[in-house]
Amino acid sequence: MKTVLPADCVLVTLPGVECxxxxxxxxxxxxxxxxDAPTYGPDGDDTVxxxxxxxxxxLPKGVIQTHATNLVPMRRCQTLFTQQEQPRFxxxxxxxxxxxxxxxxxxxxxxxxxxxxNESLETLARDLPQCKPHIFFGPPRxxxxxxxxxxxxxxxxxxxxxxxxxxxxxxxGLVVSALGFDDVDYCLTAAAPTxxxxxxxxxxxxxxxxxxxxxxxxxxxxATDPSDRRVGSIGRPVGEVEVKIGDDGELLIKAEGxxxxxxxxxxxxxxxxxxxxxxxxxxxxxxDDGFIFITGRVKDYFKTIQGxxxxxxxxxxxFAENAHxxxxxxxxxxxxxxxxxxxxNEPARALPREEVEAAALATVESINGQxxxxxxxxxxxxxxxxxxxxxxILTPTMKIRREQIEKQFGEDAERLAREGAEAGSILMHxxx
Numbered sequence: 001m002k003t004v005l006p007a008d009c010v011l012v013t014l015p016g017v018e019c020x021x022x023x024x025x026x027x028x029x030x031x032x033x034x035x036d037a038p039t040y041g042p043d044g045d046d047t048v049x050x051x052x053x054x055x056x057x058x059l060p061k062g063v064i065q066t067h068a069t070n071l072v073p074m075r076r077c078q079t080l081f082t083q084q085e086q087p088r089f090x091x092x093x094x095x096x097x098x099x100x101x102x103x104x105x106x107x108x109x110x111x112x113x114x115x116x117x118n119e120s121l122e123t124l125a126r127d128l129p130q131c132k133p134h135i136f137f138g139p140p141r142x143x144x145x146x147x148x149x150x151x152x153x154x155x156x157x158x159x160x161x162x163x164x165x166x167x168x169x170x171x172x173g174l175v176v177s178a179l180g181f182d183d184v185d186y187c188l189t190a191a192a193p194t195x196x197x198x199x200x201x202x203x204x205x206x207x208x209x210x211x212x213x214x215x216x217x218x219x220x221x222x223a224t225d226p227s228d229r230r231v232g233s234i235g236r237p238v239g240e241v242e243v244k245i246g247d248d249g250e251l252l253i254k255a256e257g258x259x260x261x262x263x264x265x266x267x268x269x270x271x272x273x274x275x276x277x278x279x280x281x282x283x284x285x286x287x288d289d290g291f292i293f294i295t296g297r298v299k300d301y302f303k304t305i306q307g308x309x310x311x312x313x314x315x316x317x318x319f320a321e322n323a324h325x326x327x328x329x330x331x332x333x334x335x336x337x338x339x340x341x342x343x344x345n346e347p348a349r350a351l352p353r354e355e356v357e358a359a360a361l362a363t364v365e366s367i368n369g370q371x372x373x374x375x376x377x378x379x380x381x382x383x384x385x386x387x388x389x390x391x392x393i394l395t396p397t398m399k400i401r402r403e404q405i406e407k408q409f410g411e412d413a414e415r416l417a418r419e420g421a422e423a424g425s426i427l428m429h430x431x432x
Contacts, residue, residue: 044068050263051096051216062263063216072257073102073220074110076238080226081135081186087113088183090133092124094396099190102220103137125149129180136184139191141398143198143209144326148345150175150205156347157323164204172206181207186226190214192399193294193313195320196232211235213294215280217272219257223292232317233291243292244277250298251284252277283311300402302333308374310338312402315367315375322363324348324356327387329405330377331413336421337378339413340364341405341431349384356382357428364426379416379427381409 011023042048048070050062089108093100108115116131118124125146128136138146154160154171163171176182187202190212199209212224213234223243225235237243241255258278261269272279283301285293296311303309312330319328319340326345332338348356360380368376387393393404406413412429420427 042067045260047263051098051101053216061265061268063259064261064263065219065259069219069257069259070106072255074106076221077102077107078110080221080224080238081107084113084134084183084185087111087134088131089113089115090118090128090131090136091115092118092121092127093137097397098216098220099137099214102214103135103188107135121145125179129178132180132183134183135186135188136181137188137190139398140189140194140198141192141327141394143189143194143202146179147198147201148326150178151347153178160205168204175205176207179207186210188212188224188226190221190224190234191397193296193317195317197317197321199231213282213292217259217278218253218255218280219259222253222255225291230289230291233287233293236290236292243286245284245286246277246279248298249283249285249295251280251282251292251294253280254278304332304338304374305334305336306374308372310375315371315377316340318367318370319363319377322359324351324359325363327400329400329402331406331410332375332417333406335378335414335417337417338375339379339381339409339417340377341381341383341409341413343383343386353382353430360428361426377426378420379413379429381412381416381429381431383409383431385432 011019011021012026012029013019013023014026044067046067047064048067049065051065052060052062087108089104091100091104095101095105104115107113113134116127116133118127118131121142124142151157151160154163160171181187187207187209188211189199189209191214194209194211199211202209208229210224210226210229211231211234212221214221214223221238222241223234223237229235237253239255241253244252246252254277261272281298283295283298285295287293294313296313300312301309302312310330310332315330315338316328319325319330319342322342324344324347325342327343329341330338331341342360344356357380360382364377364380385391387400387405389396389398393401393408395401409431412431416427416429
């Protein structure tokens with residue numbers, strides 16, 4: 001240590017640490033500190049941090065957080081989630097992720113709980129049981145990866161299904177223990193649309209996922225209902241949050257603690273705030289009981305050649321029920337037909353392609369019977385390469401960058417849509 005430190009560097013040792021070099025102890029340092037309180041106290045409107053959006057399109061924007069807005073997520077979590085006396089939190093998402101800050105950082109500070117940090121996303125299934133968290137949040141992609149891990153442990157989907165039929169309660173106990181969810185009170189999912197099929201799968205193995213909705217600009221969680229879940233819904237507005245549907249179906253919110261705007265981006269701030277309402281960029285429907293259903297991002301809606309709008313997420317959610325699909329994205333902007341691009345999961349990669357295609361065809365035919373004619377799928381593109389943060393198809397918060405999918409698969413997709421429309425059949429194509 002002595003060889004790499006500057007000569008005038010002061011060493012400070014913490015309690016219980018021995019050091020042979022000249023040093024000060026922590027106690028000595030504290031004793032020498034001024035005892036009078038600082039004269040400056042921050043105002044509630046003072047900026048405390050900037051959280052940059054993940055930027056699925058364009059440049060990330062710095063969302064301004066103030067001292068006052070930082071108090072809001074603490075209050076919301078206190079109200080929504082009953083916490084243990086000394087709760088354990090599991091941290092694995094980027095530390096600037098608004099869900100990570102609200103559910104882990106702020107909640108741990110507020111409750112005096114423990115934070116466990118995992119090694120990497122690849123070791124998630126290994127590290128979770130060591131922590132045994134009391135609350136766990138994961139985007140849909142993480143829950144899909146954990147599902148694959150559990151399925152592999154049981155020797156495949158068929159073996160797991162057989163085990164569930166023989167002893168569902170016993171299998172549920174094994175799954176919960178394998179994940180380290182023995183003490184978990186809440187399992188949450190958000191950040192992207194969660195396919196209902198994925199939620200139902202987790203219910204079958206004993207894990208109840210509660211879907212919610214949050215946004216960096218609104219300081220995190222603004223809708224969920226852990227006490228009254230409704231599959232496919234993000235829940236109902238929490239606390240003082242007001243919501244309404246804009247003229248184009250967009251979710252508008254008004255709530256305590258929303259950001260005043262984007263740092264040095266006045267034009268984007270003006271787009272965000274209009275007539276006192278924060279524009280979320282998400283299209284929604286609200287049922288008679290007040291449950292909110294996300295139908296897609298405003299910017300993700302597209303028109304086919306027929307000139308009618310298509311909402312991708314509901315159709316992608318239906319395709320996710322296919323046993324061989326790991327990730328999916330619907331294309332079709334200006335196409336004759338829509339085209340589903342899907343990443344096949346690991347077990348499917350070992351199967352004959354004809355078998356995977358037959359299953360996909362059955363899924364598409366079922367979907368096409370449920371949706372309007374202009375939105376019907378005319379082709380499926382299969383890929384064996386997962387979409388990841390590293391290949392820049394996923395954002396750091398694991399949202400799909402649709403423009404990257406269009407860039408990579410768009411030429412083939414447009415051609416298949418045209419050929420499928422001419423042939424009057426559903427085409428299958430393998431990209432790799």
